[in-house]
Amino acid sequence: MTITETEQTATRETTHHGPDHLVLSEHPVFRRFWYAACFSDAVTDGPVQRTVLGRELVVWRPVPGGPVSVAWNRCAHRDAPLSMGWVKDCHLVCPYHGWEWDAQGHTQRIPQFPTAPHPTKSGLTMVRAQERYGMVWVCLAGEDEGGPLADLPEVPEWGAPGWRTVPEKQWDFDCTAMHLVENNVDPGHVAFVHKNTFGNPDNAELTEAELERTPYGFVTRSEVPVEARPGETGSTVRSTVSQVHLPFFMALHITYPDGLGHVMLKAITPVDDERCTIIQTVLRTDREEDRPAADIVAFDDVVEQEDADLLNRLPAAFPLAPRLNAHAKADRNSLLLRRMYTELVTGRWSPG
Ligand code: FES
Ligand SMILES: [Fe+2]
Incomplete structure (x- = not known):
């Protein structure tokens, strides 16, 4: 099902049925992933x-x-x-x-x-x-x-011919796992938080993106203008298909105009109610001699630190109730994420 604007408007106006904030330790369901x-x-x-x-x-x-x-x-x-x-x-x-x-x-x-x-x-x-x-x-x-509620996500590019693996790093964050997932599906922050790497505050406008619920969570498809890609300079555009496998696993499938494929596996792990860590691996269609793994990791090292500098200063509790924040058109992903977490903790969502 594709989420339409009407439904999004309805999301904002619908009464919130769930806790105001999400505290992981209060919901045993998170132990089942x-x-x-x-x-x-x-x-x-x-x-x-x-x-x-x-x-x-x-x-x-x-x-x-x-x-x-x-x-x-x-x-x-x-x-x-x-x-x-x-x-x-x-x-x-x-x-x-x-x-x-x-x-x-x-x-x-x-x-x-x-x-x-x-x-x-x-x-x-x-x-x-x-x-x-x-x-x-x-x-x-x-x-x-009851054991695990869902199997690990399938990643078709993993081990497929023509794809190499670039294991990156484990980065620690002083914010909830939900804040970090939300940040990763937030197209609006890139131009500002990442202005020193691949964003440009003077080029912050977004194009319409597709957003679709799936049995595992949701998927977004968007075209994102970027000022650089790992180890390179020069603006380009990345076509991104971002899968969010609830609660906290993400697979970003990026294709550049020259055909380069770049997949990011983002395994976000809740350390406790207020901290998380991300273990990240990249899959690419080019070769080490085209773009050394060290360049790719060095680029993401800076990008993750840019996110951490911001996310580590947010209030500790993750808001679920829509009335607790202001939401603009660029926040459709975030609103759906919060709604799905609400469904998860109130027993109204389970993986398909
Ligand atoms: S053997 Fe482990 S505490 Fe004694
Ligand atoms: Fe970011």
Whole structure:
């Protein structure tokens, strides 16, 4: 369904049925989605710590080069952070008293009295995990909560002939995951926030864009004038198809007039109620000798910092109720996003 102007007008005037602000920890439904915890290659010899939805996690590889395991980062014995430990003989070792667990979190050894029976509840609290798109994904919801509500999005360009992969970085933001998604579907900010990279305040006018609800969230199609593209100078226009997979994953499919394809995978992860992180990978149809990966990453490093400088200064709470802000024609994406979050937290939306 394409959202028409009439419907948008109606959106503004419709009574809001939901909370005024979205606080993630108040809605268990957010535990039922996959979030990228880190790049796969961030997990090598030792355990690493990440926080997702306020839950501190430990991520490790029981076998070098093998699949990851993920658990709560808290030892059942005396609460030590397991990420301070190490991996030995396929076991995760606690740094405090040396208890050991296997890949499934079962207790394998208590070194002080190795032959004594293991206490009940000595095992780890495991978290569902998988690796895809060069990232480690986790879903906090256990079986009792129904597990994941949606599969990971398909990205047709990933591994397709003619496409190369440019893993970028993980950038941290002092704002909610919703603010960062909203920023990424906000065409109006580019000319101003990114005036030193690819925006131009004197060229802020937008053209009409398409906006369509989908089973996974929504998609927008637009033509965006830009002053530069990574590692280059000179204005051009990018035809962008932006998919938002609720709640926080985005795939931006950009095509330039010369045929260059540039896809941005933006895996936005809520760290807690007030912070988020983005793990970003780019897919391109050109070659390293055409545009070095280092140029692409350096460009986005500056772009993300430009967004962070602004987003980190916004009020902490994310508004859902339309009456809390003023909305102009350029805010259709944002209004739909807020409406879909409202539907999600009031049980009126589920992924198709
Ligand atoms: S706190 Fe982990 S073994 Fe004692
Ligand atoms: Fe931005």
